[in-house]
Amino acid sequence: MSFIRGGLLSKQTIITMEYRHLHLLKKQGYINGEWVNAKNNGSFPVLDPANDKVITDVPDMDASDAKAAVDAAACAFKTWRDTTAKERSSILRKWFDNCQKNTEHLAEIITAEAGKPMIESKGEIVYGNSFLEWYADTARHINGEVIPSPWPNKHIMVTRHPLGVVSIITPWNFPFAMITRKVGALLAAGCTCVIKPAEDTPLTALAAVELALQAGVPKGVINVITSSRKNAPGVGKVLCEDPQVGCISFTGSTNVGKILYGMAAKGIKRVSLELGGNAPFIVFPSADINHAADQAMLAKFRNNGQACVGANRFLIHQDVFDQFVQCFKSKIQDRCILGPGNKEGVTCGPLINDAQVKSVSNLVDDAVSKGAKVLVGGKIAKSIGEKFYESTMLINVKKEMKIYEEEIFGPVAVCLKFKTESEALEIANSTKSGLASYVFTKDLGQAFRMSRQLEFGMVAINDGVLSSAEPPFGGVKESGIGREGSKHGAEEYTDIKYTLFSALDK
């Protein structure tokens, strides 16, 4: 996708902006076709991570608002499920068109609340919107089956039916795409939803939903609960346990995913969980090293490393280790330009919040205290601001360091050396996570062996970016359950029904 490839490979012009110029800035939650405040009248501030200024306040909704939203979605489901696939497709297409026309406005909101450089924010709109376009088409192809029957005069028909109300809980790192990927799919399938965006990034969700309404999404079909971290557990309990909810679709940390999965289990509800990753990026001696280092820039520094598919461990064959490290290091020094996302030329913005800064700093400090060597970066860029962490590269990393096995979720590249293919595989697979993995080799047999033996839901051969609307996105092991994007993403929101027709004799 151009967004992912653009920022770190070339410099672009960025328009500066102020919050007062933000279009589509909504300041209320959205329930049953109305923009509403919290029943408790509470609110919380949404901050710009580049400078900690308040962009606006939004309602701090709690469990009672969540219940109202679920009730609205359940009521709307009664009619939405009976719309034709063609009608749903047409609404999704209009939503796609609206987002496309408003790319700049949506991107400005992402940059303001998530801190991304404008080039990446615009790219996220292109990427996120591709799910709406894809599901506008897919809506008309969620097919059933007629299976040859083992009995004479009997027919087996298999049909797909929407699950009902879907609870959507999304993270701050892709505040637009994580919503369109889920909501596009579930609307196509005939479901309705309640969205709970992250405390840090509710404004993108509200703007996206405003454009959905303008596209003709009927009242109650999409509802949005804005809540602070304090109220998230109460809201989450309703979204997971209310009997009217048929499915919980979550993207975020593995820890929270486990909590939600536990609550969903009480009602035997369907779950779709996209959780943490710990992606290996493996470079074999036959690889084109310059290309591998270019792709490493994308796999590591997209959204400043705050991505579940972000490369977490660079496993480099000993024969090309020095060459790769040198090449990667000089690209980091040339292309990672730290600063506020609305400043021209910036390619790496702030981390989202203080917790992220602390988590990344702790991992690096722990590694350095145990002997890791910093080749680039290694600390907070205090002259720019407290949330700006320098793009960093570490070598001499050992097993006893936390960074060796934890998900970094920040702009820190850790390079490790291996000797053999089996050693690379063993290190790569020695994690509870199994989301994305990257392999660089020109040896076709090796590429197939790695594809087969890597215990990951996604394997990219000779590429650093694998996300798009067409393939199934998702992980194995503790990285989650289910797939998003592709036709599988819509099928996640359906149940299969088998009907037996027995032809009565005259």
Ligand SMILES: NC(=O)C1=CN([C@@H]2O[C@H](COP(=O)(O)OP(=O)(O)OC[C@H]3O[C@@H](n4cnc5c(N)ncnc54)[C@H](OP(=O)(O)O)[C@@H]3O)[C@@H](O)[C@H]2O)C=CC1
């Ligand atoms: N797989 C991925 O794509 C992501 C992984 N992460 C990982 O998680 C770490 C922490 O980030 P963080 O933002 O705290 O991620 P979380 O998993 O805590 O947050 C993701 C979403 O879940 C919500 N949430 C949190 N707790 C509950 C709950 N008990 N019930 C219902 N909803 C809940 C959050 O709301 P609120 O914001 O209000 O707390 C947010 O909307 C990161 O460092 C990273 O390692 C983070 C984001 C995305």
Ligand SMILES: O=C(O)CCCC(=O)O
């Ligand atoms: O990191 C995430 O939370 C989602 C991955 C972004 C993508 O779709 O590539």
